[in-house]
Structure formats: structure tokens, C-alpha cells
Amino acid sequence: MNTTQRALALGAAAALIQAIMLIAFAWPAVNTAPRDLPVVVAGPQATMVADKLAQRDPDAFEITTVTDESAARAAISDREAYGAIVTGGGQPQVLVASAASPIVAQTLTAIAGQLSGAPAAPVQDVVAADPDDPRGAGFGAMVLPLVMSGIAAGVLLSLLVPAVGGRVIGLFGFAVVGGLLSMAIVQGWLSLLPGSYLTLAAIAGLVSFAVAGTVVGLATAIGRAGIGLAALTMLLIGNPFSAATSAPELLPQPWGALGQLLPPGAAATLLRSVAFFDGAGAAAPLMVLLGWAAVALALLGIGALRGRRADEVPANAPIPVAA
Structure with missing residues (x-):
């Protein structure tokens, strides 16, 4: 494939991704209606x-x-x-x-x-939204930055930090600092959520770890293709079907239910439950986020073992002797 053919193929692929993103984001919005x-x-x-x-x-x-x-x-x-x-x-x-x-x-x-x-x-x-965000517009807009920053952190760690141990340290550092900073803005400045600052910061940190960890874990386990797979999953499925601006039962099924099994949807539900409902309904989304975090660590472990075996093979291979 020459340069011109490669350029045309990349342009066509980008246009296809654009079309898929338009469908993923617009289709749920125009099909919002009560469903069970x-x-x-x-x-x-x-x-x-x-x-x-x-x-x-x-x-x-x-x-x-x-x-x-x-x-x-x-x-x-x-x-x-x-x-x-x-x-x-x-x-x-x-x-x-x-x-x-x-x-x-x-x-x-x-x-x-x-x-x-x-x-x-x-x-x-009976349970009112925050008076500074009565229509929930700020809450709905809060989820996408958490997802985007998690993807960005995962990409940077995957490309710039070669060692698996370093990636794990970077993930925990991003989760802690990101959770504290994001809730300082969301709760302290914008006043979008009531409740305990440290609890909400811990949730934001868990969300950050789950999203970024998925990117890093897949990149470690299967290579750079894992970055694209994780990013597209979070953006094209997770975010538009998160129901952050509506409710899972208002989205076309089974996509509304599927969205709750991905970090963006689980994050929105967990933040609502903890901030406004004293933790009622928090168990399921919490388990989803913990599950994604555990899978991310497992993928990192698989990548580390694979890299260790690759390093051991040359060391144990017989050294040819010149005649």
C-alpha cells in the first residue's frame, strides 16, 4: 500500500468512526422513552x-x-x-x-x-437535586470529563511508561490525585453534589482507576490495539448509554442495562446513590467498578508475566559455538 492509498484508507476509517459516534450519541437521545x-x-x-x-x-x-x-x-x-x-x-x-x-x-x-x-x-x-443544578445538566456533563481524562491517562501511561510496575504506580497516583481534584471542583466550586467530600473523591478515584486501568491493562496484555479497543468501548458504548442525563429505563434496551455494566454508567448511578440517597442502590454499581478495576489489574499481571517469560527465553537459550 503506497502513501496515497494509506492516506485514503485512514481518511475513510476516520469518517466511519465519525459516523459510528454520531449514531452512538444521537440514537439514544432521540429514542428516550419510559421502558419498564x-x-x-x-x-x-x-x-x-x-x-x-x-x-x-x-x-x-x-x-x-x-x-x-x-x-x-x-x-x-x-x-x-x-x-x-x-x-x-x-x-x-x-x-x-x-x-x-x-x-x-x-x-x-x-x-x-x-x-x-x-x-x-x-x-x-421527595429527593431533590442539588439547588445549584436543579435540572441535572451539570451532573450529566460531569461524567464525560471523568471518562475522557481516564482514557487520556491510560494512553499516556501505556505509551510513555514501559514497565508494568511503573504503570500500576501511575494508575494509583492518577486515581488518588484525580479523585481529590475532581471532587474539589465538582463539590467545592460548582456545588453539584452534596455529601461527604472524601467519599465522593474515593468514588471519582475508583472511576478514574477503572477507566484508565482498562486502557493500560488491555495495552499491556494485547499491545497498542488494546488502547483503541478500550477507548472505543468507553466512548462509543459506555458514555452514550451511561444514562447520566436521564435514566437507564429511558434508553433503548438492552443498551440501557448494558450501560450500567460499564464504568461511565456505574459511575453516574453510584454518585447519585451516595450523594442523594444515603447509599441506597449503591451496591451494584460499586461492584461493577471494582470488577473493572480488578480486571485491569489482572490484565496488567498477565502482561507482566508475558514480559518476564519473553526476557527469560533468550537468557536460557543455548549459545552457539563458532567452529
Whole structure:
């Protein structure tokens, strides 16, 4: 392949990547809709409301009936539901949690108004988003920089640090410093998240380690092709399907569920759970991030063993004797 052919091939490959990125980022946005969205209904007309919701769209909601308003509030606070419709005593009351998803809160408010026949049904935000970020725009924009910086750190460590031990040290250093600095900005300056600074910094550090570690681990285990594989996985699948600006149940399936198994989606869910819900629902995303970190370390270990064996072969090989 001559220079002209190589240039044309690279240009075509770049255009293909561009097209794939447009699809990956735009397709979920234009196909946002409730899909088995967990909600609860309560009160004397709960069965009637549940039937109306099911008739409106059979696949939109996963409806659970509870006894009263206190049980509905508990389900929201425990992240078992995104919202509730409480009947009895006149007009239905809508309970939402904008901290879990401002888009879902708006959707439930609109639907409850349609069910009650009133343009503005009474709404109470049980778990509100941060007052400095009521629509969650800042929170949604926070995830991509964490992913991008993790990819950048992984690429730099893979290309500039040849020793596996040095890469591991660099990963831990990036995770600690990156977690502390990022939460100093997010919490101290921008005021996007409430809660313990050190706990949130530890989560940001774990996210940084998981993303950067995946890049470094794959590069160590399979070579430079691993850098591209890890970066594309995090950017083309992980970020657009992270549901950082919406909710996993609003995305086309199974992509919404798959996004929660990747570091960007797990990061968004874990940060929401710890910052706004006192840790409710944090176990699953925490295990996902720890799993990615463990896989990264395992890949680094495999790369180290492979490099050690490659170094030992020449040392043990017989030395030819000149005749």
C-alpha cells in the first residue's frame, strides 16, 4: 500500500468512526422513552391508577402498589422507584425524585396531570437535586470529563511508561490525585453534589482507576490495539448509554442495562446513590467498578508475566559455538 492509498484508507476509517459516534450519541437521545420504569401507586384508587397507566402504555412502567404515602416515600428513598402517584383526599399527589432523574420527574408530573384531568397536579420532590443544578445538566456533563481524562491517562501511561510496575504506580497516583481534584471542583466550586467530600473523591478515584486501568491493562496484555479497543468501548458504548442525563429505563434496551455494566454508567448511578440517597442502590454499581478495576489489574499481571517469560527465553537459550 503506497502513501496515497494509506492516506485514503485512514481518511475513510476516520469518517466511519465519525459516523459510528454520531449514531452512538444521537440514537439514544432521540429514542428516550419510559421502558419498564419503576413507579409505585398508593391509596384507595391505586388499582384504578395502575390500570390507567398500563392502558396508556403497557411497556412503559413497572407498577408496584403500596399501602400508603409513607410506603411510597420509602420506595423512592430506597431507589426502588423513581416516583409515585398517591390517591385519596381529592386530586392525586405526585411524588418524584429529581435527584434520581429530572427527566423522569418531569415525565411523571405530566402523566399524573393527564390522569387527573388537571394541568398541574400537586407535586412534591421527595429527593431533590442539588439547588445549584436543579435540572441535572451539570451532573450529566460531569461524567464525560471523568471518562475522557481516564482514557487520556491510560494512553499516556501505556505509551510513555514501559514497565508494568511503573504503570500500576501511575494508575494509583492518577486515581488518588484525580479523585481529590475532581471532587474539589465538582463539590467545592460548582456545588453539584452534596455529601461527604472524601467519599465522593474515593468514588471519582475508583472511576478514574477503572477507566484508565482498562486502557493500560488491555495495552499491556494485547499491545497498542488494546488502547483503541478500550477507548472505543468507553466512548462509543459506555458514555452514550451511561444514562447520566436521564435514566437507564429511558434508553433503548438492552443498551440501557448494558450501560450500567460499564464504568461511565456505574459511575453516574453510584454518585447519585451516595450523594442523594444515603447509599441506597449503591451496591451494584460499586461492584461493577471494582470488577473493572480488578480486571485491569489482572490484565496488567498477565502482561507482566508475558514480559518476564519473553526476557527469560533468550537468557536460557543455548549459545552457539563458532567452529
